[in-house]
Amino acid sequence: xxxxxxxxxxxxxxxxxxxxxxxxxxxxxxxxxxxxxxxxxxxxxxxxxxxxxxxxxxxxxxxxxxxxxxxxxxxxxxxxxxxxxxxxxxxxxxxxxxxxxxxxxxxxxxxxxxxxxxxxxxx
Amino acid sequence: xxxxxxxxxxxxxxxxxxxxxxxxxxxxxxxxxxxxxxxxxxxxxxxxxxxxxxxxxxxxxxxxxxxxxxxxxxxxxxxxxxxxxxxxxxxxxxxxxxxxxxxxxxxxxxxxxxxxxxxxxxxxxxxxxxxxxxxxxxxxxxxxxxxxxxxxx
Numbered sequence: 001x002x003x004x005x006x007x008x009x010x011x012x013x014x015x016x017x018x019x020x021x022x023x024x025x026x027x028x029x030x031x032x033x034x035x036x037x038x039x040x041x042x043x044x045x046x047x048x049x050x051x052x053x054x055x056x057x058x059x060x061x062x063x064x065x066x067x068x069x070x071x072x073x074x075x076x077x078x079x080x081x082x083x084x085x086x087x088x089x090x091x092x093x094x095x096x097x098x099x100x101x102x103x104x105x106x107x108x109x110x111x112x113x114x115x116x117x118x119x120x121x122x123x
Numbered sequence: 124x125x126x127x128x129x130x131x132x133x134x135x136x137x138x139x140x141x142x143x144x145x146x147x148x149x150x151x152x153x154x155x156x157x158x159x160x161x162x163x164x165x166x167x168x169x170x171x172x173x174x175x176x177x178x179x180x181x182x183x184x185x186x187x188x189x190x191x192x193x194x195x196x197x198x199x200x201x202x203x204x205x206x207x208x209x210x211x212x213x214x215x216x217x218x219x220x221x222x223x224x225x226x227x228x229x230x231x232x233x234x235x236x237x238x239x240x241x242x243x244x245x246x247x248x249x250x251x252x253x254x255x256x257x258x259x260x261x262x263x264x265x266x267x268x269x270x271x272x273x274x275x276x
Contacts, residue, residue: 030152031155031156031159032159046163047160050157053156054157054160055153058153061149061150061152
């Protein structure tokens with residue numbers, strides 16, 4: 001069944017616009033191609049996609065080489081905010097960008113809900 | 124900075140060593156993603172430089188132009204033998220790719236940078252997002268390295 005990119009983009013759009021602290025979200029294939037994205041204008045969708053897939057892959061390698069088990073999430077924390085990469089089934093990787101004032105627990109909960117919703121569409 | 128004596132080319136041995144070194148440090152998958160992304164950027168830039176953006180030319184003429192830029196008269200990344208468009212896919216036959224060079228027969232290695240370069244060029248030419256795969260390899264019984272591209276939905 002073909003992936004419904006429009007539906008995924010709507011879900012991402014609702015997710016980003018529903019919370020002030022979330023600045024963007026993108027869903028990419030494991031080989032680094034964008035499936036749907038809602039990102040700030042200054043960000044290059046293609047670069048972000050390749051970077052997200054490469055980071056998750058690198059995280060998986062770290063998990064395996066350093067005996068950390070299966071990697072579910074990679075978390076980048078900077079002084080301007082967060083970038084959270086989450087495995088979204090076998091066919092996709094989700095990147096969520098949030099500003100520094102986001103409540104981390106809430107962010108994780110929102111991401112969990114979002115990945116569950118996206119996994120249903122990707123199945 | 125021009126290399127006055129060594130010129131523009133360096134050995135495939137060094138290029139391959141850079142790739143295998145990256146694979147050891149980052150893993151094959153992360154390296155492949157990075158090389159494909161780099162190739163796509165290179166291909167897009169090349170197609171722009173050749174004035175091929177959005178151009179409506181026969182595929183054999185585009186293949187000639189790409190071969191001139193990438194093949195024996197160009198950067199020697201690979202030879203572009205043929206481009207064929209079927210209903211929903213574009214197939215590009217290449218030979219002597221830098222990615223397959225120096226590999227033993229039966230090697231599982233796939234083209235990454237070369238695939239990306241052709242991919243980026245085709246995206247620039249067709250002005251469409253494409254999904255590319257390496258479907259036939261000279262390392263696994265094929266007569267050419269063949270890349271297949273279909274529109275990304």
